[in-house]
Amino acid sequence: MTGQSDDAPYHAHIYYDESERPVAVAFRDRLFSARNGDPLSAILYIGELRDHKVGPHPVPQFEIHFEKRLAGLVVEVLKDTGLRALVHPLTQDDLADHTSLGEWIGEPVDLDLTELDEPGINQGVARFGKTDF
Secondary structure, X not given: OOOOOOOOEEEEEEEOOXXXXXXXXXXXXXXHHOOOOOHHHHOOEEXXXXXXXEOOEOOXXXXXXXXXXXXXXXXXXXXXXXXXXXXXXXXXXXXXXXXXXXXXXXOOXXXXXXXXXXXXXXXXXXXXXXXXX
C-alpha cells in the first residue's frame, strides 16, 4: 500500500472447511515451527483455529499478524497451501481493510460486513500482535 511503512500492521485470515482443516493445522504448525533464518519466523502472532463464525468471518478461520514487509511472502506461501485467505492492512477503516484494501487468495468468503467497526475505529489495531478474537 502506498504511503505505508514496511512495519505497518497486516492481518491474514486463513479459511478452511472440515475437509481442509488438516491443511490449515499443518500450515499453522509450519508457522509455529519457523526458526531464525526463515522469514516466516517474523510473523508476530498466530491465532487459534476457530471452527465457527467469529466476527465478520462466517466460516472457520484463523488469523496471523505480520508487518507489511512480509505481505508478499505471506501471499505466496498462502497460495501454495491451496486454502482461501484474505490478506489486508490494519487501518482505521475496518470496512475498507476487509473489502477494497484486502487481497483475496482463492474464492472470496461472503463476510458479514455488519460486524465490522465503524470508520475511525478498528479494534484489530489494538489487538495487533497480541490476540485474535
